[in-house]
Amino acid sequence: MGNEQKVNVAIVGSTGYGGVELIRLLLNHPNVNIASVISASSAGAPIADGFPHLNEIMCDTLDGVNAEEIRRKADVVFTATPSGVSGKLVPELLDAGLTVIDLSGDFRIKDGAVYTAWYKHEAPQAELLEEAPYGLCELYADSGYAQGQRIISNPGCYPTATLLGLAPAVKAGWIDPASLIIDAKSGVSGAGRGVNLGVHYAELNENFKAYKVNKHQHIPEIEQTLSEVAGTPVTVTFTTHLMPMTRGIMCTMYASLTGNYSEQDFISLYKEHYAGRRFVRIRPQGQWPATKEVFGSNYCDIGFAVDERTKRVTVISVIDNVVKGAAGQAIQNLNLMMGWDEALGLQLTPVYP
Amino acid sequence: MGNEQKVNVAIVGSTGYGGVELIRLLLNHPNVNIASVISASSAGAPIADGFPHLNEIMCDTLDGVNAEEIRRKADVVFTATPSGVSGKLVPELLDAGLTVIDLSGDFRIKDGAVYTAWYKHEAPQAELLEEAPYGLCELYADSGYAQGQRIISNPGCYPTATLLGLAPAVKAGWIDPASLIIDAKSGVSGAGRGVNLGVHYAELNENFKAYKVNKHQHIPEIEQTLSEVAGTPVTVTFTTHLMPMTRGIMCTMYASLTGNYSEQDFISLYKEHYAGRRFVRIRPQGQWPATKEVFGSNYCDIGFAVDERTKRVTVISVIDNVVKGAAGQAIQNLNLMMGWDEALGLQLTPVYP
Amino acid sequence: MGNEQKVNVAIVGSTGYGGVELIRLLLNHPNVNIASVISASSAGAPIADGFPHLNEIMCDTLDGVNAEEIRRKADVVFTATPSGVSGKLVPELLDAGLTVIDLSGDFRIKDGAVYTAWYKHEAPQAELLEEAPYGLCELYADSGYAQGQRIISNPGCYPTATLLGLAPAVKAGWIDPASLIIDAKSGVSGAGRGVNLGVHYAELNENFKAYKVNKHQHIPEIEQTLSEVAGTPVTVTFTTHLMPMTRGIMCTMYASLTGNYSEQDFISLYKEHYAGRRFVRIRPQGQWPATKEVFGSNYCDIGFAVDERTKRVTVISVIDNVVKGAAGQAIQNLNLMMGWDEALGLQLTPVYP
Amino acid sequence: MGNEQKVNVAIVGSTGYGGVELIRLLLNHPNVNIASVISASSAGAPIADGFPHLNEIMCDTLDGVNAEEIRRKADVVFTATPSGVSGKLVPELLDAGLTVIDLSGDFRIKDGAVYTAWYKHEAPQAELLEEAPYGLCELYADSGYAQGQRIISNPGCYPTATLLGLAPAVKAGWIDPASLIIDAKSGVSGAGRGVNLGVHYAELNENFKAYKVNKHQHIPEIEQTLSEVAGTPVTVTFTTHLMPMTRGIMCTMYASLTGNYSEQDFISLYKEHYAGRRFVRIRPQGQWPATKEVFGSNYCDIGFAVDERTKRVTVISVIDNVVKGAAGQAIQNLNLMMGWDEALGLQLTPVYP
Structure with a gap:
């Protein structure tokens, strides 16, 4: 071309x-x-x-x-x-x-x-x-939400990792929407390029801290979509932490099971839900994703742990906050808007190590 | 001397x-x-x-x-x-x-x-x-558990941070023991000095990963003490993560409130519970501890966030896993065993930055 | 295709x-x-x-x-x-x-x-x-060294950064080959994926150390090429250090000037020498490259500082050791061997931040 | 007391x-x-x-x-x-x-x-x-420079590491003062607590960069003392780099030998020169110091490599820039000023790992 x-x-x-x-x-x-x-x-x-x-x-x-x-x-x-x-x-x-x-x-x-x-x-x-439209590609792509739009609103970094990790289970009714707890961690690039003491290298290196606990502006964005998916108002507990690294988000998410679903059940449910979506990768049983495994790429990797003792599932999702959490997903939205293959220009192998 | x-x-x-x-x-x-x-x-x-x-x-x-x-x-x-x-x-x-x-x-x-x-x-x-005796000093010091003992069992790193953060609220009956979820993060020194690919610098740097989800051997240690404190069997959901840093543990802990307790209520409860204990520091309202604030010291710092929307409390505790989570607490136990001031040799100002 | x-x-x-x-x-x-x-x-x-x-x-x-x-x-x-x-x-x-x-x-x-x-x-x-043939592409590409070969020897990571930084000045006779001192620093990935205490995260994080001083096996590789370029045997002082990071090499190199050459002279000399070579970038006066500026890419960036007080030049070169120092240059050699554009498949924008 | x-x-x-x-x-x-x-x-x-x-x-x-x-x-x-x-x-x-x-x-x-x-x-x-007086304790302590003074000027961080590493050899006439090249690296805390893009975590993490090449204000401080020690004006080549870590300075220093001095000769010379000085530690042959080995302490560790091929010595010195390079040495000066043991309050074991 x-x-x-x-x-x-x-x-x-x-x-x-x-x-x-x-x-x-x-x-x-x-x-x-x-x-x-x-x-x-x-x-x-x-x-x-x-x-x-x-x-x-x-x-x-x-x-x-x-x-x-x-x-x-x-x-x-x-x-x-x-x-x-x-x-x-x-x-x-x-x-x-x-x-x-x-x-x-x-x-x-x-x-x-x-x-x-x-x-x-x-x-x-x-x-x-x-x-x-709210451009969370993997949730809405089948609806054709993007094609022909004048404006698309690209999702936030935390909501992307959270919603891709929770929506299929909420939609299936496998987890109790009243029980959702999201423990989110982000690399420093998520705080932007502005300068303040909070992003000073000597303050963040060899440090891990919580911030905006229950107050992060991404909370209503998460609740809006989860409520829509659940068909009922959803309120979440959401904690954000700053990690001593540049790129990467991990959301460790907890929910009470509504039935006897196994890890393999979750894997099957999610694989089916995301069939044909090339940027969500479901991890096999007993494996959980690490942020480096998506570094520099547009992937969201998701893994599961079911605790039979407590009847809870732990869902772990990771993204590169600068790619899938921002620029990459925006380009994915451009692709959908233009009617192109959603992966055009985004087939990036994660940079490892 | x-x-x-x-x-x-x-x-x-x-x-x-x-x-x-x-x-x-x-x-x-x-x-x-x-x-x-x-x-x-x-x-x-x-x-x-x-x-x-x-x-x-x-x-x-x-x-x-x-x-x-x-x-x-x-x-x-x-x-x-x-x-x-x-x-x-x-x-x-x-x-x-x-x-x-x-x-x-x-x-x-x-x-x-x-x-x-x-x-x-x-x-x-x-x-x-x-x-x-199980030597979690701040929980048991008043009982004189250590004095004159032949053997003391020093607590694990994760249990120390978890139990100091949860025990007062569990004991007071302010949180539902069936609702406890602990999202724990540790620096790499917690994995010990043995070598394997999992602790290779290039694998861990700019990386954050979960491991042993629901399977960590510290789980029964936490449950044993919480059950004792609660007076009823307690089962927890417990996730461990490896952070790209050397020292430090943060536990972000979630529980359902049993009443209308405010952040200030929690602060008062914990200050009273830990009165006279010099190594637990309760943070003022709206502040949460960061791991660097205890680096190299024997402190455990604890902060709270009450979410009125979800009727849950988030308790955040941090320790230096090598000090309060291991060597420092062991010396504190020595001090108690010998009948000395529990802080002898342990008055270490955290190394900052 | x-x-x-x-x-x-x-x-x-x-x-x-x-x-x-x-x-x-x-x-x-x-x-x-x-x-x-x-x-x-x-x-x-x-x-x-x-x-x-x-x-x-x-x-x-x-x-x-x-x-x-x-x-x-x-x-x-x-x-x-x-x-x-x-x-x-x-x-x-x-x-x-x-x-x-x-x-x-x-x-x-x-x-x-x-x-x-x-x-x-x-x-x-x-x-x-x-x-x-020794496949240091930018030095030898004009000779057509690679085309039609059965075997090409891909250069080492330190030699690539060193030789690209020194060869033009040595060849021009602007610096005294007897005066060369190379202070080299590498990220940990250069040590490979094998495990030993030396690459344990807790040993390397927040640490900087020298190793194999004057003994690194890349020394004869550097001397062999510099001797050829100088037309006289060259012996260098070469120190290697391990940096607390994953990817990146910086060589800070010192040499005595043989005449009154300015920084701008060096910039012009190198720009001419590397004209048409797309992976060497010469920095403008007063700027020196940082390793992050080539992270994930096949570039070698070079900057200069002339000290009129000591009649020495400091040449600073950076590469990503895994790309230009290994895999990237190997592909560049494949491209030259096959008669393709040397940049084919290698037009990678550095990952920043 | x-x-x-x-x-x-x-x-x-x-x-x-x-x-x-x-x-x-x-x-x-x-x-x-x-x-x-x-x-x-x-x-x-x-x-x-x-x-x-x-x-x-x-x-x-x-x-x-x-x-x-x-x-x-x-x-x-x-x-x-x-x-x-x-x-x-x-x-x-x-x-x-x-x-x-x-x-x-x-x-x-x-x-x-x-x-x-x-x-x-x-x-x-x-x-x-x-x-x-210029309070570089180990060089001047025998002169009683500090006792009874109204004002002492505490040395800079880079000069402390440089001068402790070079002065004995310069004084002994073993190295040519016209040949001195100092490749210095510092952790970010040396840049102070002020905020600017240059100290943003995302800019410095996984990055290594040179700055103020030949222009750092510590150059005249180094030259002033070396000139005094050498008894002749000394001009040095001095490069400063920023390392992705918080604390620590390493100076890798190069000089031409004036005779056939071995590594063991250097070790003996320095041990004698620093006899009785408790904060300088000379490393045995074949070992070089790493910054972590002095982290949080007042030590300056020094090691040597003699290259018989080039007739040069490489001297490597490390300090914690915040301690020996600033606060620790200032307290050492207080001790000397008051006539106390110079190590009072400074017997800090380095924090490892």
Whole structure:
């Protein structure tokens, strides 16, 4: 496919970790041309100045944020912007005739009041919340949710790992939705590229800490989808921890069984549920995934442990938060939106060791 | 106190991580003289050969394992030996007239059949299991359990963090003992100094993994004490993870509340329960402990989060697994056994950063 | 290109870090089909059993080491075997009609006596040493050294970083070859996947250590090529260190200037020398490369500092030891051998952060 | 010694890494009472608020910077302040009648013009520069430099490791002072507790980078002392690197031999030179120190490699930059100043693993 036939995309927020990963992945995408890399704070500078790993790979200068200018260069725009920023920017981009895949949290929560309660600022306009499908590919791909959309809301990193790990069992009624406890751990890149004492190397190295216990803004996103899947309101206990590593999320999830389901039953249920979905891998009995096994890739690996003594199941899911939890899934959504193979440009073998 | 007045101690298993930490801490103890460092595998070599950090600090040559010889040099012996080894060695040491503080798991489980079910080898003789008190200092110090004992069984690392975090609430009846879920994470030193692919740096760095889910041998130790505290049999769900760091354990623990207890209620309950115990520190409301905050010290820090939406409490406890989870608590047991101040030689400020 | 038109390759030593990286990279190569993954120690097991990151990506079972069987499946074989093993295996592979790219050190040193002095075992047969060109692509690509060869000897990781950093200045006569001092640092993956206390996570984390000072077997490899480039025997001072990280080599190299060359002069000299070579990137004045900037990629980045006070230049080069220092360069050699674009399958953007 | 008999000390800059380590170490010092912890930026807050590892250990509230108030509480003050700040503050403290041990670089360079050239701001007044001895304990202890001084200038971290490693050989005339090349590596804590992208965990983890090549402000400090030791002006090549770890400095140093000195000769020379100095440990032949072997302690370990092929010696020295490179050495200077045993309060076994 020549450059003239490729889809031109722009990336707003190119200097964040999500944005710069979009660049890495889209450079590898056969149908896409990166037409504009955009940064409000660094416009005018060559992107390789701040990101020497891109030397001689990407020579582009960063553009400013201007909907009309973006429209002249691109058809699709990824908004890898902080929550609160996207809510205001996306309507302008849509008005300019662009198609948007939004990586912020702004369009995920469909109830504006819930959004405001957790995000602590005003929600975007209700029609857009309604218009933007929640792009958790493996849950909704069969519905054709993405094709032809003007805007897709890309899921959060924790919700991706959590929902892929819990939804099949909740849907099947095998676990009690009132019993869900999610112990989530993330690498530091999830906190973004902004600087504060909390991400200082000397503070995080050889350290493990909990944060925002029961207060993380991804909680309502998880509950919204689980409630929909369960057909009843679901409330979860959700703890987030920071791990001394760069990339990776593990969710260790606990639920009470509603029947005598074995580990092998869970494996079969999930394999069937995710049949044909190439980015979910179910681990064989007695094995649990580790974050390194998905490092740099778009996979979500899931394993199970059933405790017959306590009648509980432990579901363990891992993703690379920067790929499946952000940039990779956004490209997967682009693929679905364009009617392409969902794995196009995303067939990345995890980097090991 | 001159050397002639000090208590002479020996350390069996001096070349393991627990043993070498005993050396570091006991060198700092005003009432103790390290009379013999012992290693079955390296006897005859100066200990500093394998541990250059001890150069010019400890010039001793490693002794072999011989109960009579140990008795000639020492009065008290720490057995920092693998489980299965202590069970056989300790009776010999006792017969030789030594007093023993055992860091293996061999004397913790009071029911030999349970021991065998989890440890997969034969239990030590029943009378010794009965004789050896379980030395979780902060739970039992008031009972005078240690004073005058011939043998004390030092708790495991995970059980120490778990039990200190759960026992007061279980005892008070504030949480439902049937609801306990423990998500535990440990640094790699907890796996010991033996080599295998699982502890290779390139396999663990930038990695986080679960292991022995529902199968860890510390589970019956936790359940034994919680059952005693609750006055009813308690079964827990317990997941262990390996973190990419050297020292530190965090237990994130979940339980259903039996009443409307607030975070401040928990703080008060625990402060009262641990009044006078210098190594448990309760965090103020809205703060949770991080492993680095106890690194190199004998502290166990505990914090709480009450989720009013789900009527659950999250208790977070951290320890340095090599200190409070092994060598430090063993010395604390020595102090109690000898009738000394329990903090003697253990007033270590955590190493930060 | 259909599978039937692709070149079939085999990988001996597939379960080492070099071998498993060959798999990752070759899966991405448009002209190659991985026809056999081979391991003497694990033959018969599915490779994904030991490498769960390959689940659903590579379903192959590991083959044993048998030249005739390899020949039935493949045309080209990569030998990612320990030194000493390749020396014996490669003649068999050649006799069977295979073409070999050897990643061990066995065919790099052209003087068998020198090989034995440093590697401490017998050298391969002299004719093969002579036949096998030293495949440092950027130094020799113009000579067409690789095309049509039966066997290519892939350079070592340290020599790759060292020689790419020093050769242009030595060749130009700008630095005194008698003054060369190389301070080299490597991530732990360079030590291989074998287990010993030296690679235990708890021993290496938060640690930095020197090893094999003046004794590393890569010294004669460096001296052989520098002597050839200088046209006079060159002896170097070479120190190797282990860094607490997985991938990456930095060589910080010192040399006395033979004239008043500026940093900008060096930049120009190297840019000219490496014109058209896509995997060497010269950093602008005042910038020095960091290992993360080449992580996961085939790049070698080089920067300079001229100290006018001491009339010395400091040259800093970085590579990913597993890619440009092993698997990536081996594929680059395959590309040159087959007459393909040298970057085929190797256009990997470094993984950042 | 009762509190009333102890020396009262104050710490300015208590919330930096050097200051907080002074607290850790001084809490362990039998002759010292910490009378005031001071921070310009956080005055009024309990120190444990920002440093939870000090909970229940130190309950003090941070004081502001006021010379008269400090004098009312303390006799000796440690100034762990940034360079530029100390130069202005110290005269006030001295005027108030306090004795000062300064950890900034402000009083190390005795030539004000050289100071300004490297530090880029005005030098302190010349009389104070002259008055303040350079407190590199092991080089000058025999001269009694510290006893009775009003002000001591504590050496920098890199200079401590460099000078202890090079001075004996330079003094003995065994190495050519014109040939000195120092390849220095530091953990991140050396960069201080200030936040910027350069210390972001995700930028430094799995990364190794050079910085300030030939431009580090510790260069004139090293040259000043080496020139004095050599009796001739010495200019060094000095490269600094950032390692992905928290604490530790290694200097790998290269020099041309002036005669046929063996490794054993160097070991004997250094052992004699440092006879009676308890914090320098010389490694036996064939062993080189690793940073972890001094972690948390005041030791400087030194090893040697003589390369007979190139007639060069490689000297490798390691320290914990926060202890021997800052707080520990400052306390050693206090001890010498007060006429106490230099090791008082500093007999710290390195924390391993």
